[in-house]
Amino acid sequence: MSDEQAVDQLVRHPAFRAHDTPLQIFNRATDPFLPRVKDHLHRTLELLDELGLTNHMLVITRWHVLEDDVARLERLQNLKVTILVTWSGISDPRIEPIDSSIAQKSLKTLAAFASRTRRILYWRPIVKGLNDTDDLIAEAHSMSQFADATVFTGLFHREQIRDYLRSVNVPDLYEMVPRRKIFPREVEDRILKAFSNTPIFRKTSCGVAYAHGVHDYNGHLGIERICDICPADQVKICTAAHKPPTQLQLLNFAKEVGLEVDGIEVFPGHIVVGNSTEQQRYFVQHATGFQVHDRAHPHFPGRHGRAEEGWT
Template sequence: MMKKLRAAPKNLPPTLRDVVEYRKSGLSLNHVVGCPLDCSYCVRHLFANYDMKRPHLVMDDEAAVATLVDHWAFRPNVTPIQIFNRATDPFLPVVKEHLFSTLEELDRRQFTNQVLVITRWKIDPADVVRLERLAHIRLTILVTWSGISDKRIEPIDSGIAEASLMTLSQNVRRTKVIFYWRPLIAGLNDSDAHLSRARELGGLAHATVFTGLFFREEIRRHFRTIGVEDLYNEIARRKIFPEAVERRVLDAFEGQTLFRKTSCGVGFAHGVADFNGHYGIREICNICPLKQVKLCAAAHRQPSQEAVEALAGLAGLEGEAIEIDERRITVSNSAEQQRYFIQHALNYQVHDRALPHLEHRHGRAEVGWS
């Protein structure tokens, strides 16, 4: 019998009490908070929740799904969804029943939205059997692997993720699997041995996605408290992924499918266009398979001013200057939640003037680029 989760404490920060948040890869549903895995770079530092080691339930699964689908930004069969990607690991023994229940409730409603589930924990064949019963949602399991051996930074053995990846590769039919290679950190887990192992593991998945490190002040501060010297000389709002590391990754993966962006890998796995419309930023696509580039090109349609303004109004961006070109939509004074809603509704990149995406940086921090 499954252990019941404790109810979340009444003093839970408001950012965690609100179980739906818009992130780049979709509306994120997080009605379980708390995680014992202790990955030192976890985004839970940014929500003042890192010290909650035991998972807690903010609301029941049915209420959480209702909250999600009633959210102003949710669009049936369009909006990508993420489950438990902010404050816990969805495959922890005391959490995964809530994961299954949530997925099954979405599937019962016959939604065909993309649904992303990110884990670095144990997945067994019985879990896959249950996932494979889902008939409508387009499910992707992203198995996180870093190969980091420093237990201060990542106490969880990467072999656990490797075993989960193997289990999925041997048992899935409908469910798609991403080898989620992250965070890649210069000088820590980018050796020739790491690159070689990553290439091997990528062969077990439908696609490989690689990305860098969120190195915010809260995370740097935690590293210092556990005796880890600064991994980079600067903190940054965006993920840090130095140019030299990318070059080595691309060389190591020559001839094998590899993606810079999560949604690009998900699109490839499902045989559809990238739901974030990265095709407009064409230099991102220079490593993508030609078949996928053609799919994304066919879906790339520059939207009308009227269409963008209507969506901006729904998102609360009325009165702000909007520019549209062949690469992106540009807005001002926007929050991520507003931009991503428009981006997913139109499958077209949306950027804020104050936070420009420089050419060839692929939306990453400037750290490590000349």
């Protein structure tokens, strides 16, 4: 499939909303800045930009971002492009095969040459006892000075990850293999103390919104205490945009993606649905600007959507 065909399929997709749907590219099977990939990255972004689209475009990388790459990104005029530079500080090659110094250099290149293109230090995964030392936290804080914002998060501890790490003789990182990310409270507390005067965010979309000076498209403001670390000016921006959908709007969005309309509940800060898929929830979430949860997977106050381990 050509880049032109891919863009055409995207903009014609029933779930795509011009200027609203947040987009990501090459974030699963490859890295967007690998030599054989980045020409497709740049061309795809240019094609979308030429359509006048102002959607968020998240580009996640741990590879080399060169000055020429930044120059090409800077020529875009419409898309809200954010480069999320993934860094973990993990030095054990059995766990992290990519040298973390590459991300450091990429972030500095973006800081030196990017203006319109936003940059985020994507600090992940943070694992208790592995890369949460005071020295690494201090190193992350130093790197954050080259970013518009820092987003920090824990580990999706999947069976496949545990099996692989066992195969290379790495002791189990955690006991549980939960549905949500593991990020112990004690680790978060130490990081927040170190970053007390630096913009740092628990959620990716919050960091992206802050970097662009717009509201959070995922509506995290409605979830208790997620935003208690956000800068006051950003909270004001999100508060002004955080308005509940009408019942008719919500029902239309739900029907559009085949969600069961019976049992949909609207609370002051979020929406609860039943028997839903992640894709269905995200569509309604982005259309309304309100968090959408399935009642089978409730969010617990103060845990910020994280797994139980490290919070009980």
